Amino acid sequence: MSAAESGPNDGAARWHELVLRVPEAHVEDVCDALEALQALSISVEDADADTPQEQALYGEPGLPPPAAGWQRSRVTALFDTETQAREAAALLQPQDFFADCEVVEVRPVQEVDWVRLTQSQFEPVPVTEDFWIVPSWHEPPAQARTVLRLDPGLAFGTGTHPTTRMCLRWIATRGAVAAQRVLDYGCGSGILAMAAARFRAAEVDAVDIDPAAVQATRANAAANGVALRAGPPELAQGAYGVVLANILATPLKVLAPLLCGHVAPGGHLVLAGILARQADELRAAYAPWLALEVGDEEEGWVLMSARRPTA
Numbered sequence: 266m267s268a269a270e271s272g273p274n275d276g277a278a279r280w281h282e283l284v285l286r287v288p289e290a291h292v293e294d295v296c297d298a299l300e301a302l303q304a305l306s307i308s309v310e311d312a313d314a315d316t317p318q319e320q321a322l323y324g325e326p327g328l329p330p331p332a333a334g335w336q337r338s339r340v341t342a343l344f345d346t347e348t349q350a351r352e353a354a355a356l357l358q359p360q361d362f363f364a365d366c367e368v369v370e371v372r373p374v375q376e377v378d379w380v381r382l383t384q385s386q387f388e389p390v391p392v393t394e395d396f397w398i399v400p401s402w403h404e405p406p407a408q409a410r411t412v413l414r415l416d417p418g419l420a421f422g423t424g425t426h427p428t429t430r431m432c433l434r435w436i437a438t439r440g441a442v443a444a445q446r447v448l449d450y451g452c453g454s455g456i457l458a459m460a461a462a463r464f465r466a467a468e469v470d471a472v473d474i475d476p477a478a479v480q481a482t483r484a485n486a487a488a489n490g491v492a493l494r495a496g497p498p499e500l501a502q503g504a505y506g507v508v509l510a511n512i513l514a515t516p517l518k519v520l521a522p523l524l525c526g527h528v529a530p531g532g533h534l535v536l537a538g539i540l541a542r543q544a545d546e547l548r549a550a551y552a553p554w555l556a557l558e559v560g561d562e563e564e565g566w567v568l569m570s571a572r573r574p575t576a
């Protein structure tokens with residue numbers, strides 16, 4: 266057994282990890298003991314991971330269930346303090362079941378500033394040269410004349426996904442939403458609904474089957490000073506000059522009669538969430554009502570749109 270060593274930044278660390286090497290036969294005993302010693306969490310990994318000795322661990326039909334650990338497992342237990350981690354190591358070492366085990370180290374776990382880390386991953390997103398989606402912790406770029414403030418949250422839609430970006434570009438460049446009733450079907454964060462409002466839609470309805478998305482849309486609209494109605498799908502009523510739906514090919518096919526039924530004469534239907542190879546399926550599914558065409562393509566995704574003839 267090797268002596269446990271601690272890392273150089275002990276003083277600053279919030280938690281400490283006790284790392285052990287344990288043969289398969291004793292993984293369960295060691296984990297039970299660590300639990301009894303008040304470990305905050307315990308993880309078991311293959312000690313030979315990423316080496317030629319790495320061992321797959323899964324149950325095959327007709328074969329015995331997988332073992333609790335690998336031939337040589339690396340067991341890591343998290344403790345509140347360095348003292349607790351070292352005491353746990355000291356208490357384990359004399360135990361019979363620990364005979365073939367090894368204390369690898371006691372090491373500090375550095376705190377991660379998750380807020381800062383997350384924020385650093387979300388930069389302002391340009392939709393066009395002068396329309397930008399900007400997280401609240403960033404200043405809008407100088408060239409941004411139209412801005413939506415949006416932070417990553419539980420609901421989909423920060424502008425970083427190509428399907429959202431293509432819809433935003435359609436809204437910003439076609440001039441089709443101005444003075445229209447607009448429906449955002451599957452609103453997620455409400456990003457498309459808010460963009461429609463920014464580009465002077467007369468009235469915006471945003472609906473989603475996920476109550477968390479409806480809540481996020483309301484909160485994001487309030488933060489952006491945007492007036493819209495958000496709610497469950499039943500909120501969508503009557504005809505709209507523009508119907509936007511960025512969902513996925515399968516639900517979009519099921520929703521074809523419903524979505525087409527909301528498109529006013531002379532109005533537009535804009536669909537995204539469709540892979541390029543699914544475009545023909547979608548065209549066929551919507552053919553009884555509207556003639557969809559691919560209008561944009563990005564990273565293997567397409568935007569499809571159609572216009573209902575004026576009556």
Ligand SMILES: C[S@@+](CC[C@H](N)C(=O)[O-])C[C@H]1O[C@@H](n2cnc3c(N)ncnc32)[C@H](O)[C@@H]1O
Nearest residue numbers: 421422429451452453473474475478511512516
């Ligand atoms: C890919 S996200 C799009 C979010 C946002 N509109 C955007 O463009 O980034 C799809 C959203 O559609 C919602 N959704 C999925 N199926 C739906 C359905 N049948 N009716 C209404 N909303 C649906 C999901 O809950 C999700 O919020």
